[in-house]
Amino acid sequence: MIKNSRIAASVILTRAPQITRDATPFEQAYFDYKEKNERSSSAVFPQDFYFKKGSVAERRWKEDVQARDAAMKDASVSLTDAVQQRQENTTTGTPIQILDRTTQSDKENDIKKLDRALQRNLYLIVKQHNQWQFPQTDLQANEYLHEAAERHLQESCGKDMDVWFVGRQPITYFKQSPSRKEDTEGLKIFFMKARMYAGQAKPNNKDVSDFAWLTKDELASYFSPEYYKAVKDSLSDL
Template sequence: MIKISQRLFSTTRPILQQPLVIKNSRIAASVILTRGPQITRDATPFEQAYFDYQEKLDRHDSAVFPQDFYFKKGSVAERRWKEDVQSRDAAMKDPSVSLSAAIQRDSTTPAATTTATTPIQLADRITQADKDNDIKKLDRALQRHLYLIVKQHNQWQFPQTDLQANEYLHEAKTTAAERQLQEACGKDMDVWFVGRQPISHLKQSPSRKEDTEGLKIFFMKARMYAGQAKPNNKDVSDYAWLTKEELATYLSPDYYKAIKDSLGDL
């Protein structure tokens, strides 16, 4: 009997994973990672006019407020309340001034700041990152969706990788999209994949005549809740967080056309 040496099996090289190719097209997975709006958006002129109209209509139909029951005669609170009533009455006669704007305007006057009540200070809706146009910061464009793109192989795109022969798009724990996101942008992000099915796809023909394989990219949707991208892949040289309109200036026309309808309008 011929004895087979165990060393033969120990020196066998592992089988290398091959890209998944279907009908002469490599299959790639990409991640559309978004940071949602952090504050409510500004109202349009029509929305603001409708809100002001409803506010004045409610005040016109409201019952008389019993101020003698709630405020002590001659108190600071009573004086402040009367000032607010005068501001509202003046705004009721002026269609161009809203009740909220009238109260806010009078609360910032020198006379109002001498009272016991502290005027309301509204936070600035424009951050320092907006002023500096820092596209790497997540605290910019707080009213809008921001999307993560990376400069991969010297071109801007969403994080992307080829599927291996043993990978699937729909597997919850071992998706190629999730693997690529961690490899390219680090693990310091709290990310949730919205679904297990792609929301869009792009088919690309071979870029060179000598190439025999095309490329089909399937885009998976994900949301980011915390953290920041930290590229640690040699193929990724840069990254940016951009709005939908800004993406059009970075991505190629065909690439942007394939994914624009999958992006939020905000």
């Protein structure tokens, strides 16, 4: 039985998504339906007012209109895709180019880089005492949880990160039982929420021997089942 517990402060540091996520098939179908429904009920565009008769701009506009009219009759083609396909096939003008949403760090699975999983939240985890966890430290005398969390993050992971602590209240906690039967102390870890806007973690190798930026799904393979269960509901599914 745990009579007393040590108190520790930990930081759930998040790098927010950098790009919008891909739409699900249902969402894409809904967007296409809404776009076509709005076009069918929209007013006629006064092209004579905006385009000079016989100009290149008028010709391109008419080609776009023809592509959209054809897409209106085909439920499997969106209006946006139809115009984009028309521009890619034309020999004049600069076609729209969509950049790859997968980075080199994704391809190399470099979990120390921040330019990976751009559609997802990334969380900073560190290796302390030969186990993976969020950055964590015991409270010092007369120290609040948010003060301890901020102090330890700078001491263990460097000051080259622009970090904002969302609040002064923990978002969840984990109660860890004593590792040995003769111990009377357990450990209560309170997790503070923070966001990173710029910079990179630079462990000092004294308290932290390694670090990684992982998604919520990836964390499950690094944390113990009990630890992950305590924090998973406080992490975003994105």
